[in-house]
Amino acid sequence: MLFPCSRGRKSSREKILDAAAELVAEIGAGRLTLEAVAEKAGLSKGGLLYNFPSKEALLxxxxxxxxxxxSAEKEALRGQAPPGPNLEARLCTAALLKLCGGQMKETASGMLAATAENPKLLDPLRQVIRETLKTLKETSEDVDAALLGWLAVEGLSSYEMHGLSPFSDEDRERILQAVNRLLSKGIAP
Known part of the structure; x- marks a missing residue:
């Protein structure tokens, strides 16, 4: 029988993932070692290997x-979302925008090198993208608006996560307002 961690206490797995994310942000995934992650997490290498038997498993x-x-952010936003068209597209874009900064940005940038060396690491993300596309096509009142809004926010967040955005804060806000108008009103004739 497994016993849950006491409230507020992180599991070894969470500590390892936190430590790995910090290290990836600092040195990149290519230079990440299991020994460094174990040390930063305050665990033995054996404890790390119990949770993640290889560097690939950790990545x-x-x-x-x-x-x-x-996904969790999207579900948290679901309860706050006003009714209206293209709900799933609005949730996807809002969740992505809310999380595309901070440690997620640093981790995603650091992971870029690892995924270039091992593209199979992105297979779970490819599956999520396929599922999101399917959901948007099946649930959107205006599929064209939903797909355009989703694509625009994915592109913007990708630029931001990788430090490539040419947009000023004003440009970004104007883009997001246009996406919100598009998803709320649609473009269908």
Missing amino acids: QGMIQRLIDQV
């Missing part, structure tokens, strides 16, 4: 955690 865990964070 997969980090990617899955990013996916899970976006």
